[in-house]
Every structure is written in C-alpha cells, then in structure tokens.
Amino acid sequence: MSYLHLPRLVFSGDFISDVSTVNNDPAHYNNATFQPSFQEYGQGSKNGWWNPEGGATFNFQNCKVCKVRYADGSSSDRDELIGVFVEGPEGRSAGKMVDLDPQQQGVSELWAVKLRILTRDNALLLEGDIGVTPFRDLQLRQHGGADINGQPLGASWTSVIRNITWGEKADDHRFFSELKNETQDNKLAVNLNGFGYYYSHAADGRFSLGRILGAIGPWYRDEPNTFTAERRLFATKQYGSSNNPSTFFNISNFRFDADRSRLSLDLGNSFPVVNSLGDIAIQLSLVLGIAKKPFTNVPSIMDVTLTPDQIIETGTISYTQGDWLMKTGGIIDLEDVSNELQHKQLLLLSKMSDGNYTLIARESMNGLNVRADEMVLRLDTHYQSEVRFFARQWGKPLATGQVGVQMANPTKTTPSPICPIPGNNFPQDGLTLSNSTIQIKDGIGRFTITGNKINNPRGYIEGQMYFIGYGLLQEPADPADSAGDAISVHLRDYFPVPDYPKWSDIRETMQQFSNLYPIMSKYIVDLGNREAVLAKRDIVHFAFDQDINSPIYMPVTRDLSEGKRQTILRWLESNGEYDTDEMEITSLRTPVSESLERAEPANTDGVSDFHQKLIQAMRLKMGKDIRYSPIDYTNF
Numbered sequence: 001m002s003y004l005h006l007p008r009l010v011f012s013g014d015f016i017s018d019v020s021t022v023n024n025d026p027a028h029y030n031n032a033t034f035q036p037s038f039q040e041y042g043q044g045s046k047n048g049w050w051n052p053e054g055g056a057t058f059n060f061q062n063c064k065v066c067k068v069r070y071a072d073g074s075s076s077d078r079d080e081l082i083g084v085f086v087e088g089p090e091g092r093s094a095g096k097m098v099d100l101d102p103q104q105q106g107v108s109e110l111w112a113v114k115l116r117i118l119t120r121d122n123a124l125l126l127e128g129d130i131g132v133t134p135f136r137d138l139q140l141r142q143h144g145g146a147d148i149n150g151q152p153l154g155a156s157w158t159s160v161i162r163n164i165t166w167g168e169k170a171d172d173h174r175f176f177s178e179l180k181n182e183t184q185d186n187k188l189a190v191n192l193n194g195f196g197y198y199y200s201h202a203a204d205g206r207f208s209l210g211r212i213l214g215a216i217g218p219w220y221r222d223e224p225n226t227f228t229a230e231r232r233l234f235a236t237k238q239y240g241s242s243n244n245p246s247t248f249f250n251i252s253n254f255r256f257d258a259d260r261s262r263l264s265l266d267l268g269n270s271f272p273v274v275n276s277l278g279d280i281a282i283q284l285s286l287v288l289g290i291a292k293k294p295f296t297n298v299p300s301i302m303d304v305t306l307t308p309d310q311i312i313e314t315g316t317i318s319y320t321q322g323d324w325l326m327k328t329g330g331i332i333d334l335e336d337v338s339n340e341l342q343h344k345q346l347l348l349l350s351k352m353s354d355g356n357y358t359l360i361a362r363e364s365m366n367g368l369n370v371r372a373d374e375m376v377l378r379l380d381t382h383y384q385s386e387v388r389f390f391a392r393q394w395g396k397p398l399a400t401g402q403v404g405v406q407m408a409n410p411t412k413t414t415p416s417p418i419c420p421i422p423g424n425n426f427p428q429d430g431l432t433l434s435n436s437t438i439q440i441k442d443g444i445g446r447f448t449i450t451g452n453k454i455n456n457p458r459g460y461i462e463g464q465m466y467f468i469g470y471g472l473l474q475e476p477a478d479p480a481d482s483a484g485d486a487i488s489v490h491l492r493d494y495f496p497v498p499d500y501p502k503w504s505d506i507r508e509t510m511q512q513f514s515n516l517y518p519i520m521s522k523y524i525v526d527l528g529n530r531e532a533v534l535a536k537r538d539i540v541h542f543a544f545d546q547d548i549n550s551p552i553y554m555p556v557t558r559d560l561s562e563g564k565r566q567t568i569l570r571w572l573e574s575n576g577e578y579d580t581d582e583m584e585i586t587s588l589r590t591p592v593s594e595s596l597e598r599a600e601p602a603n604t605d606g607v608s609d610f611h612q613k614l615i616q617a618m619r620l621k622m623g624k625d626i627r628y629s630p631i632d633y634t635n636f
C-alpha cells in the first residue's frame with residue numbers, strides 16, 4: 001500500500017484533536033488519591049493539564065484539495081478539483097484520537113474517522129472510513145514559533161480507506177475516473193501528516209487545532225495497512241549544539257518507479273517550518289543525489305561535505321518560501337531519474353556556492369528496512385494477535401531474512417508527588433511470543449502474540465504495558481534510522497464475569513471513569529454515582545455496548561478488559577437488582593447509616609427513595625437544610 005502511487009490527490013488544512021488530558025497522567029488513575037483539582041485546567045500532576053474536559057474528538061477542518069496528479073504523472077493547477085472540500089462525517093459523531101495507555105502516549109490512534117470529498121456545491125465525490133491506525137515517525141517540525149502553540153513535533157498516520165462510496169459526479173472528473181479504475185477491493189491508501197498542534201491557550205483561537213497534509217492514492221493487496229512499504233530517508237545533519245542538537249528532514253518516505261524513471265518523495269512530515277501554520281523560511285539550495293558509494297555516517301552537528309564526483313545529481317527540490325508546503329503537501333515528483341537509484345542510496349543535499357554539497361539525509365545502509373504492521377495491540381486473556389513484518393531492500397520485498405524480537409525488561413516503580421507510578425513489562429510471562437526469530441520470505445514474516453492471565457500488576461491502572469523490540473538479524477542497526485518502532489501491547493487484566501454482578505464489582509472502574517472523563521461526569525452522567533448511572537441506564541448501556549470501531553464508543557473503555565465491560569453491561573441490564581441498600585450505605589464516606597432507619601421522607605420530587613432517606617439522615621446529623629438538585633439530562 002502506498003499513497004505515493006499514482007493517481008494521487010493531496011489536500012491540506014486543519015485538524016481538531018480535542019483530547020482529554022486528565023487521563024494522560026498515570027497518577028490520576030488512582031481513585032484513592034484522586035482530587036477534584038485533577039479535573040481543572042493547570043500545569044502539573046496536581047491539576048488536569050492543558051485540556052481536562054476534552055472529548056477525544058478528531059476531525060478535519062478547513063481542508064481543501066491542493067494538488068492532483070494523474071496516472072501518467074502529469075498534473076494541472078487548473079484542475080477543477082483544486083479547492084474542493086475535504087471533510088469529516090455528516091449527521092454523526094466525529095472520529096476519535098485515543099492513546100493506548102497513560103504509559104504509552106507515543107502511538108496515539110485514530111478511531112472511526114470518516115473522510116468525505118465534496119464539490120463546491122456540496123455534492124459528494126468520495127466517502128470512506130479510515131481504518132484504525134497509530135501515528136508513526138514522530139519528529140521535530142518547527143524551528144520557530146513553538147513557544148506560541150506549545151508543540152514543535154509532528155507525526156504521520158497512514159491507513160486504508162474502507163467502505164468507499166463514489167458520488168454520482170465522481171466520473172465527471174478525470175482524476176476520480178482514473179482512481180476508481182485503479183481501486184482494488186473497494187479500498188484506497190491515505191496518509192495524514194499532522195504538525196503545528198496547539199497545546200497552549202493562545203490568543204489567536206487555534207487551541208486544539210493543528211495543520212494537516214493529506215494524500216490519497218491506490219491501495220494494493222498484500223501490503224501493510226499502517227505504513228507505506230517504500231524506501232526511506234533518515235537525517236544525518238543536526239543543527240544547534242552537541243549538547244542539544246535539533247534534527248530536521250528526519251524521516252521521509254519515497255518511491256522509485258524504475259519502469260517510468262520516476263521518483264516520488266514525501267517531505268510533508270519532515271520539512272522544517274518556522275511556525276505552526278507551516279510557513280517555510282529556510283534558504284537552502286536543496287537537491288537530490290544518488291550515492292556512488294554507500295554512506296554510513298552517524299547523525300552529527302559536524303558537516304559531511306561531498307564533492308560532485310561522489311554523487312549523481314538527480315534533481316532539484318523547487319520549494320518556495322511561505323506556504324509552499326500547504327499548497328503541495330510537500331510531495332515532489334521527479335521524472336527521468338537515473339536507474340542507478342534502483343540499487344543505490346538516495347541522498348538529500350544542500351548545494352553550496354563552491355559546487356560541493358552538505359549531506360542532510362541519506363537512505364539506510366544497503367537500502368534495508370523492516371517494520372511491523374500491527375504495532376499497537378490490545379489483548380485480553382487468551383486472545384491472540386498476528387503481527388506481520390514487512391522487510392524491504394531498495395523498495396523491493398526481501399527474498400529471505402530473519403527478524404529477531406525481544407520483550408523489553410521490566411521497569412521499576414517510580415515516585416511522584418501524588419502516588420508511586422508502577423513499572424511496565426511484568427510479569428514477563430504475561431505474553432507468549434510464538435517465536436523469537438521470525439523467518440522472512442518474499443518480504444513478509446509472521447508471528448503471534450498471546451495474552452496470558454495477569455492479575456492487576458499495576459494496581460490502580462488496568463492491565464499492563466509491554467514493549468517488544470525487533471530488527472533484522474543479518475545486518476547491524478543503522479545509526480541514522482531514528483524511527484524507533486516497537487510493538488506496544490496493552491494486556492488487559494483477567495476478570496471473570498459474575499453471574500449476578502453488584503455495584504461493588506464495578507464501583508472502582510466506574511469511579512475511575514468518572515474521574516478521568518470529566519466531560520462525561522460533569523455534563524452527562526456521573527459514572528461514579530450508582531443512582532445517577534441507573535437514572536441514565538439506557539444511555540450508559542448504549543455507550544458501553546457499541547462496537548469498538550463506533551465513533552460514539554467511549555474512548556477510555558478501549559483500555560478496559562472485555563470481562564469488566566461485560567460485567568458493567570450485565571449490571572446495567574439487571575438494573576442493580578443484586579445490590580442491597582446495606583452495601584451502598586456502608587460504601588458511603590459519611591457514616592450516616594444509623595440515621596437512615598429513622599429518617600422522615602423529604603420533599604424531594606424526582607429523587608430516588610435511597611437519596612430521600614440520605615438527605616433526611618444528613619439533616620438529622622448536621623442540623624442543616626440540605627437541598628438536592630438532580631442533574632437535568634433532558635438535553636442529552
């Protein structure tokens with residue numbers, strides 16, 4: 001699968017990612033030490049960080065098509081598709097962006113994201129669902145302005161668009177006719193480069209917004225779903241000081257079509273920008289070259305100077321200052337490229353006035369790379385998941401080889417101002433790996449990971465995080481390859497479903513949801529309150545009973561073991577009939593149980609019998625007039 005194939009459509013604009021930050025902090029998962037301030041805006045663990053009431057929404061905003069390239073490699077700036085809209089869903093919830101775990105926030109996934117391309121008069125051209133995918137290739141993007149938006153990094157989401165619907169007017173356009181003819185199994189490839197995201201509550205109103213560059217192209221069978229199995233450039237030129245180096249042009253995908261002598265290079269996730277809007281200010285003379293002899297240099301602030309006799313200059317990157325990136329998506333297509341590139345390194349160079357070159361980025365040694373497709377997994381007890389490795393050399397499937405895999409060592413508990421933070425990767429027998437050495441044949445190797453029974457090793461955090469490293473065994477790791485891919489597994493706790501579930505079986509979990517998801521607990525239903533949950537039982541059941549790919553599936557429940565989820569559903573279906581007043585009363589923090597028996601009925605219309613007794617008991621104990629105001633859910 002490669003969005004770099006032709007025909008290709010490129011769009012740009014903004015994305016919104018309204019993530020919640022209460023659940024970013026592992027210490028906030030501890031019910032015993034949770035404080036109300038954790039749900040309030042403010043930096044540090046004693047507050048809820050920069051967006052405590054986020055709803056995990058992900059959607060496209062202000063996006064338009066900026067470039068189309070046809071199957072023969074030609075393009076036209078006058079194509080009538082230039083400027084048409086790229087949007088999210090209509091008449092349903094937007095997609096979600098969800099972390100795997102508070103201790104693994106480096107592979108944030110898109111869930112249930114829908115993409116639509118519309119004409120200027122709002123007629124549908126294309127609609128589809130973007131498959132679940134984590135971001136990869138996290139790297140430095142901004143060399144200016146990050147003090148305003150707060151986030152200088154960027155990353156890529158690569159996926160497959162499924163369930164394609166073609167609009168009636170799609171065939172009226174040359175591009176869509178060609179793309180439709182190239183489509184296999186009703187799927188397309190998509191890549192999204194995000195950067196310039198706003199953590200900061202700045203005065204310009206872009207809080208929770210970022211810039212996005214998108215590319216859509218053909219999808220082909222037997223290819224990965226979450227990355228493009230093409231060739232890659234890795235930066236070796238660093239800027240700044242040796243104590244604090246910065247690296248730009250760090251990771252870039254490219255494809256060389258030898259049959260057509262065409263090179264397609266995506267700098268959309270690596271080109272340095274001077275602000276969060278994607279403006280360019282560098283003034284380098286950027287060229288691409290082919291190495292006559294391999295380069296193996298490590299990343300360094302020291303310049304590596306090349307002379308003309310060391311390379312085959314193969315083309316100029318004709319960028320301009322300003323908004324070039326947003327107008328092109330950062331993808332460059334060069335024709336008539338030397339076929340020497342089939343088996344030699346591609347180099348990104350800065351040409352100097354004396355005719356020599358400074359090396360900025362290079363392809364890996366011997367053109368080798370291997371990546372796992374299923375790199376983010378959620379497993380329950382006895383569940384299995386297959387992981388596919390795709391190994392390439394010079395962009396072609398590696399005929400034979402071996403990939404070694406190894407689970408990371410256990411990490412220790414660490415202190416924090418609130419409570420100790422548990423370690424990861426234990427118990428080591430929580431996962432079973434089918435092999436430690438995977439055989440590669442025709443570019444693909446497979447192995448399985450099985451989740452075994454674990455009993456709450458992290459205490460107040462559900463399940464355990466495991467990290468599995470991997471690499472090709474026949475070659476040493478390339479020091480320039482900074483992708484740092486590893487397989488991240490969230491193994492959920494073993495939890496048998498009771499036949500007759502009680503509130504006490506789910507109370508801790510529901511209280512944790514209430515703590516970590518304030519947009520739910522403050523405005524819809526307090527999930528930590530038994531009576532509130534029963535009052536909105538149908539709505540809560542509906543939320544917990546959705547398919548995990550549904551846009552209205554609660555984000556935090558994606559971390560929940562299936563046993564616990566089924567227990568919650570079974571309790572809701574029983575309407576709490578297996579609970580007893582004694583259980584609920586003794587669970588209250590205020591010792592009022594002895595007063596409930598002699599409490600007089602309260603004038604509290606619409607309040608449960610239990611709460612009527614409770615209010616009267618508190619009056620007797622405290623000698624005060626306590627009024628109860630039920631939450632108004634009528635607008636939900």
